[in-house]
């Protein structure tokens with residue numbers, strides 16, 4: 001579900017005409033729909049409401065300050081992975097006790113900042129990290145709460161670069177080591193180890209891997225409790241799929257249907273860390289066609305957006321539906337699917353201007369005839385779009401625009417050339 005739709009042949013985000021928006025803000029530009037974010041956040045909160053659950057939005061997917069402030073208003077918790085993300089949450093005015101901090105490589109500085117900020121749970125990924133956390137908490141005389149990230153060795157059936165819950169990845173500790181871990185560290189007075197954390201991968205478009213991982217975690221919790229440990233929290237991670245193609249991913253309620261019964265009578269506090277399913281469909285990248293050209297059998301539409309704005313196609317073969325913002329006269333709105341081909345379509349590679357062959361936004365797309373100056377929307381770009389953007393080729397990063405109803409505001413201005421060199425000597 002999202003609030004992007006064609007009205008009389010023109011793409012709107014909520015009640016904002018994106019052609020008019022682009023004329024004012026310029027291209028390339030990211031646009032986010034607040035109503036879509038709210039819908040997906042609420043869907044998670046409602047789906048997991050039968051449990052004692054906190055929805056911690058994974059801000060690595062979308063971390064604009066104005067967006068985070070909306071989530072604070074809605075009462076969300078947050079999943080963060082760096083000192084920078086802790087800082088963003090403080091600036092957004094988050095209740096830091098509802099923030100969970102993951103990551104395999106937390107530095108002393110990051111840990112100290114998070115302790116000072118009062119972060120709710122440290123999701124710890126190794127013995128060495130736990131010892132360091134306990135040491136720093138003791139030195140600060142500030143007890144913290146920790147959860148052990150276990151690696152349930154479950155295949156999430158997704159891209160290898162975003163598979164995290166299998167044994168051969170760097171994440172968490174093998175589930176077989178967990179009992180030894182609790183035996184060694186379960187009584188630390190400064191890092192109170194009272195939870196388990198899972199995150200199996202992303203995007204996970206099926207529900208079974210969650211069921212498998214949670215079932216393994218619950219069996220482990222029973223063993224740990226039998227051995228005298230207090231376990232009061234299970235964080236089931238994120239990774240819930242999103243609709244890059246219409247209907248591709250189960251929605252929150254469908255995941256919850258299978259997950260909630262597993263957890264209902266455990267007495268555990270539950271944390272859920274969705275990023276993509278909340279933010280993905282809330283965003284589009286607007287980009288303008290600069291040139292059209294043929295090469296061999298191919299047709300290229302060269303646009304002003306590029307891999308520096310959206311790296312998912314280059315990095316993971318990520319597929320994003322791309323379509324003109326203004327439809328040809330009388331044309332029907334498209335269906336967002338790989339199969340979709342309008343009458344008279346041409347096969348086009350939509351590429352950016354960066355000096356890399358991997359700089360494409362979409363390959364072999366069946367699009368209506370394009371012209372220089374046409375505006376294209378790259379859909380489902382709200383998650384891991386702007387947050388993974390770079391300035392490679394000294395390209396200033398795009399603005400981010402937040403739409404609420406019939407209003408919009410630029411919540412990050414377009415970078416200037418001065419911004420490119422600002423931190424340099």
Ligand code: LLP
Nearest residue numbers: 058102199202238239240273274275276384
């Ligand atoms: N929790 C933890 C511990 C994570 O590592 C992640 C994502 C999430 C939650 C949120 O996952 P989500 O619900 O957004 O799928 N850049 C890649 C995705 C990398 C995900 C990294 N961790 C992409 O663009 O597909």
